[in-house]
Amino acid sequence: MSTEELRDEQQFVTRLYERLDTLREQAEDAVATTMGQVTTGLQARVERDVGVAEHTGRLSALNAVDTGLCFGRIDHLDGSRHHIGRIGMRADDPQHTPLLVDWRAPVARPFYLATGHEPMGLRRRRHITSRDRTVTALHDELLDLADTTRTGHESHDADEVLLAALGAARTGRMADIVRTIQAEQDRIIRAPRHGVLVVEGGPGTGKTAVALHRAAYLLYAHREQLARRAVLIVGPNPAFLGYIGEVLPSLGETGVLLATPGELFPGVHATGTDTPEAAEVKGRAAMAEVLVRAVADRQSLPEALPEGAGEEGGTLPEPALEIDHEEYGTLLLHREMAQEARDRARSTGLPHNLARPHFAFRVVDALTAQLADRLGADPYGGENLLGPDDIAQLAKEVATSAAVHAAVEELWPELTPQRLVADLLADPAPYLAPGDAEAVRRTDGPWTPADVPLLDEAAELLGADDSAARAAAEAERQDRIAYARGVLELSHGSQTYEFEDEESEVLAAHDVIDAERMADRHEEADHRSAAARAAADRTWAFGHVIVDEAQELSAMAWRLLMRRCPTRSMTLVGDPAQTGDAAGCGTWQEILGPYVGDRWQHARLGVNYRTPAEIMEFAAELRRDRDPGFEPPRSVRSTGAPPRETTAEPGRLAGAVAAAAAEGRRAARDGRPEGGEGRTAVIAPARLHPELAAALPGVRAGGEPDLTRPLVLLDPRAAKGLEFDSVVVAEPDLIRSASAYGVNDLYVACTRATRYLAVVSSAAG
Numbered sequence: 001m002s003t004e005e006l007r008d009e010q011q012f013v014t015r016l017y018e019r020l021d022t023l024r025e026q027a028e029d030a031v032a033t034t035m036g037q038v039t040t041g042l043q044a045r046v047e048r049d050v051g052v053a054e055h056t057g058r059l060s061a062l063n064a065v066d067t068g069l070c071f072g073r074i075d076h077l078d079g080s081r082h083h084i085g086r087i088g089m090r091a092d093d094p095q096h097t098p099l100l101v102d103w104r105a106p107v108a109r110p111f112y113l114a115t116g117h118e119p120m121g122l123r124r125r126r127h128i129t130s131r132d133r134t135v136t137a138l139h140d141e142l143l144d145l146a147d148t149t150r151t152g153h154e155s156h157d158a159d160e161v162l163l164a165a166l167g168a169a170r171t172g173r174m175a176d177i178v179r180t181i182q183a184e185q186d187r188i189i190r191a192p193r194h195g196v197l198v199v200e201g202g203p204g205t206g207k208t209a210v211a212l213h214r215a216a217y218l219l220y221a222h223r224e225q226l227a228r229r230a231v232l233i234v235g236p237n238p239a240f241l242g243y244i245g246e247v248l249p250s251l252g253e254t255g256v257l258l259a260t261p262g263e264l265f266p267g268v269h270a271t272g273t274d275t276p277e278a279a280e281v282k283g284r285a286a287m288a289e290v291l292v293r294a295v296a297d298r299q300s301l302p303e304a305l306p307e308g309a310g311e312e313g314g315t316l317p318e319p320a321l322e323i324d325h326e327e328y329g330t331l332l333l334h335r336e337m338a339q340e341a342r343d344r345a346r347s348t349g350l351p352h353n354l355a356r357p358h359f360a361f362r363v364v365d366a367l368t369a370q371l372a373d374r375l376g377a378d379p380y381g382g383e384n385l386l387g388p389d390d391i392a393q394l395a396k397e398v399a400t401s402a403a404v405h406a407a408v409e410e411l412w413p414e415l416t417p418q419r420l421v422a423d424l425l426a427d428p429a430p431y432l433a434p435g436d437a438e439a440v441r442r443t444d445g446p447w448t449p450a451d452v453p454l455l456d457e458a459a460e461l462l463g464a465d466d467s468a469a470r471a472a473a474e475a476e477r478q479d480r481i482a483y484a485r486g487v488l489e490l491s492h493g494s495q496t497y498e499f500e501d502e503e504s505e506v507l508a509a510h511d512v513i514d515a516e517r518m519a520d521r522h523e524e525a526d527h528r529s530a531a532a533r534a535a536a537d538r539t540w541a542f543g544h545v546i547v548d549e550a551q552e553l554s555a556m557a558w559r560l561l562m563r564r565c566p567t568r569s570m571t572l573v574g575d576p577a578q579t580g581d582a583a584g585c586g587t588w589q590e591i592l593g594p595y596v597g598d599r600w601q602h603a604r605l606g607v608n609y610r611t612p613a614e615i616m617e618f619a620a621e622l623r624r625d626r627d628p629g630f631e632p633p634r635s636v637r638s639t640g641a642p643p644r645e646t647t648a649e650p651g652r653l654a655g656a657v658a659a660a661a662a663e664g665r666r667a668a669r670d671g672r673p674e675g676g677e678g679r680t681a682v683i684a685p686a687r688l689h690p691e692l693a694a695a696l697p698g699v700r701a702g703g704e705p706d707l708t709r710p711l712v713l714l715d716p717r718a719a720k721g722l723e724f725d726s727v728v729v730a731e732p733d734l735i736r737s738a739s740a741y742g743v744n745d746l747y748v749a750c751t752r753a754t755r756y757l758a759v760v761s762s763a764a765g
């Protein structure tokens with residue numbers, strides 16, 4: 001190995017870290033100075049907030065990229081070269097010479113795509129491996145086959161760096177793949193932002209990794225728009241979100257909201273669970289229609305008055321609502337009057353709560369006319385004796401009457417989504433077939449994830465009368481715009497935090513933003529990040545939405561997500577063979593057709609980077625019972641070790657699982673020159689957890705699993721999207737056949753391991 005090359009590279013990397021430290025210090029100073037500014041007046045506060053947000057954003061990006069700051073170099077045929085890293089950096093010289101190219105910059109692309117066949121102008125590609133700030137290895141690939149110069153670091157296996165990454169001990173937290181993105185993945189990561197892109201691929205093909213790197217890429221390429229509108233990433237459960245939560249920060253990106261579908265209705269914590277039947281019924285597209293009917297049914301008409309009631313003291317000729325006006329005595333709201341008011345209110349096309357004032361207005365109008373007839377009637381049969389002023393006064397007295405308010409409330413109540421959905425679930429019989437109604441009936445208990453799309457749909461149908469709040473917000477915004485004009489002058493010299501590669505310009509604020517957009521940015525700086533504000537706002541429109549495990553979402557959940565993304569700029573990743581939830585939709589066309597017709601793109605990933613070939617073949621065989629032609633993705637590695645299948649004596653399951661887990665932990669640890677004990681998971685049906693937890697060291701049953709512990713116990717559904725060095729699957733037949741699971745869940749469970757899989761069944765007996 002050429003020590004000279006290594007030394008030169010180390011010198012360069014040391015220089016990069018020195019520059020990083022300087023930039024960091026500058027950002028820290030800038031944060032401290034800006035925060036310490038004594039401000040008086042709104043303009044000064046806005047200026048300070050803009051500054052603090054800008055500097056803290058830059059500082060957190062700089063803090064996050066310390067590990068593996070620079071990981072590659074490309075040498076061009078013309079003799080020029082670029083170092084590739086997590087962020088772009090320029091030297092502190094008058095020319096701002098580029099030092100490090102951001103991996104997302106177009107200049108960096110050949111690092112990921114060039115091959116001997118298509119070298120893209122490259123002579124050589126170098127992978128730089130470091131530990132902390134020390135360069136530990138170089139791997140060079142020669143792309144110009146005519147080149148005879150050698151560095152002594154030529155890699156004999158082009159996949160050496162990739163295989164080392166794949167074989168590394170797992171930590172319970174997903175790592176980024178920025179050093180080793182493969183060509184098929186790179187094309188998806190950098191696909192255009194607009195439109196819907198579906199990424200399909202079997203287990204371990206990098207769908208999640210690609211989706212996260214795509215988010216980072218889009219935030220880089222469209223920072224202005226996406227920083228303001230934020231990116232939403234939807235994942236199946238909280239454990240999964242915890243598992244992927246560090247990838248984007250390690251790429252210097254924080255403007256992203258991670259959420260499960262059950263977390264997308266602000267103010268509601270969906271802690272309950274549904275039976276599979278209930279979740280399936282609640283997820284059907286037909287529930288949207290059910291909610292429309294439920295709302296319409298709450299816009300009611302007067303029923304016949306009881307015998308003896310009414311003006312003449314006898315049965316009324318038609319149904320009417322009796323209203324005891326505080327001053328004028330009994331008023332009668334006839335069914336016909338109410339119907340007319342209801343028709344007019346409905347014809348506005350407004351949501352229920354917003355149409356309510358229209359209904360109330362008509363009712364007041366009709367009752368005023370009734371009262372005027374009564375009070376102003378000419379005993380000699382002439383015209384009504386009341387003038388317009390008298391009638392206006394009467395209308396006021398009708399409109400402010402508590403009794404009239406109560407009548408309006410009875411016929412057209414103000415509704416909250418929570419009340420509507422709770423009432424519907426308590427009494428679903430009028431809307432659903434008997435079996436379905438039985439499945440969803442619930443009179444109390446916490447909200448469930450499947451309730452959330454119903455609540456959101458209900459919120460759409462009901463609307464909230466927030467006109468006063470909106471008017472106030474708009475007035476405030478106009479103020480900010482006025483002050484932003486002043487700030488733009490002041491920030492003449494400030495730059496966005498693209499201190500990047502040579503492709504991107506160094507943009508001064510005044511070049512790219514006008515006062516209005518600046519005002520919006522100030523609003524963000526004022527309080528929270530766009531992602532935090534988006535989390536609290538049901539009507540937020542995200543700049544881009546990424547859905548992982550997209551095959552799990554119900555039709556109702558899709559309706560919710562589409563509302564959050566009116567531009568339909570979305571990336572959906574999933575694998576229909578891993579669908580567990582009965583509410584999960586059918587084909588992509590069925591899912592997307594109602595929203596975008598056939599205008600969506602499809603990309604497929606075909607290489608499994610996680611699961612060794614032997615384990616993958618075993619898992620695929622499980623599916624072939626049902627689907628004889630099933631072909632899994634091709635594994636990039638093989639270990640030579642087939643999965644271990646053991647049978648426990650009756651009553652000894654826990655002991656056998658514990659023994660397999662202990663062996664799994666050894667397998668996770670052994671033969672690692674770089675150290676690390678790895679992670680092991682026992683995946684078993686939830687009802688076995690108490691018994692198994694008692695036999696597994698340091699493991700608890702119930703609660704959110706802590707994936708950073710060396711050994712965890714998981715339900716098959718909770719294992720979705722995760723990975724471990726070693727996995728023990730307990731009672732596969734139970735997973736395959738239990739009503740709560742199915743063969744897809746067993747397939748998911750068996751494809752989580754990077755090294756070792758054991759399957760433990762109880763002997764029949």
Ligand SMILES: Nc1ncnc2c1ncn2[C@@H]1O[C@H](COP(=O)(O)OP(=O)(O)OP(=O)(O)O)[C@@H](O)[C@H]1O
Binds near residue numbers: 185578
């Ligand atoms: N190019 C790559 N370089 C290094 N590691 C990679 C690469 N692509 C994928 N991996 C690794 O492969 C593993 C599987 O990736 P990921 O979880 O994204 O797959 P997936 O398709 O979402 O799987 P599943 O559908 O089973 O959840 C992860 O450890 C990921 O880091």
